[in-house]
Structures are given as structure tokens and as C-alpha cells.
Amino acid sequence: QVQLVESGGGLVQAGGSLRLSCTASRRTFGRYAMGWFRQAPGKERELVAAISSSGYSTYYADSVKGRCTISRDDAKNTVYVQMNSLKTEDTAVYYCAADAGIYALRTGQAGYWGQGTQVTVSS
Numbered sequence: 001q002v003q004l005v006e007s008g009g010g011l012v013q014a015g016g017s018l019r020l021s022c023t024a025s026r027r028t029f030g031r032y033a034m035g036w037f038r039q040a041p042g043k044e045r046e047l048v049a050a051i052s053s054s055g056y057s058t059y060y061a062d063s064v065k066g067r068c069t070i071s072r073d074d075a076k077n078t079v080y081v082q083m084n085s086l087k088t089e090d091t092a093v094y095y096c097a098a099d100a101g102i103y104a105l106r107t108g109q110a111g112y113w114g115q116g117t118q119v120t121v122s123s
Contacts (some may be wrong), residue, residue, distance in 0.1 A: 005025075005111060009117030036095070038068055038119075041094070049068055055072055068084070091121045094118075
């Protein structure tokens with residue numbers, strides 16, 4: 001069992017930046033691909049960014065490309081997503097997720113989910 005705890009959400013003005021963190025409970029964190037999903041009211045959950053267990057492969061949704069960077073620190077069992085030039089349409093609950101492979105994350109599936117953290121971007 002892997003427990004994921006997100007932090008870093010909050011209220012930010014459009015054009016601002018935010019870094020979300022997700023810390024995993026297990027020391028085997030390094031074996032998992034990690035991802036950040038988001039779900040806005042009335043919309044389907046979407047994968048924002050993902051990183052493979054090795055850290056060599058990353059994925060970004062078209063909506064955040066160029067504004068978002070995912071990274072991981074296996075020594076701290078933590079994955080980060082840095083989001084810049086935030087837009088009001090980035091407002092959503094952001095969920096951290098883990099799975100054995102990045103492909104599963106890209107299909108919207110994950111073995112483990114965090115509780116979510118709210119990001120609100122004001123105009």
C-alpha cells in the first residue's frame with residue numbers, strides 16, 4: 001500500500017506560479033511512475049503531467065506544455081509539479097497518483113491516489 005499526500009495548493013492570481021508536492025509513504029517510491037491529475041467542476045479528470053520511475057520519461061498535457069515541469073526526488077519520496085503562467089482554467093483539484101508504469105497513468109489509471117489539493121486561479 002502506498003499513501004500519497006499532496007501539498008502546495010491554494011489561491012493564486014492568473015500569471016502566477018505554484019509548486020505542488022506529493023510525498024509517498026513507501027521507501028519503494030523509486031519503483032513507481034508518478035503523475036498529477038486534475039479535475040475541475042463538471043469536467044472529467046485529466047492527466048496533467050507524469051514521470052517515469054527512472055525520471056527519464058515525462059508526459060505533459062497539451063494544455064500545460066511549456067508552463068509545467070514535473071520532477072521527482074527519490075531520496076525524499078516526493079514528486080513535484082511546478083506550474084507557471086497559471087490561467088483561470090487551471091483551477092481544479094489536483095491529485096497525485098502512482099502506478100507501476102507511466103503508460104497506465106497516460107490511460108488515466110493509477111494504483112494509488114492522493115486525496116487531492118485545491119488550486120484556484122483568480123483573474
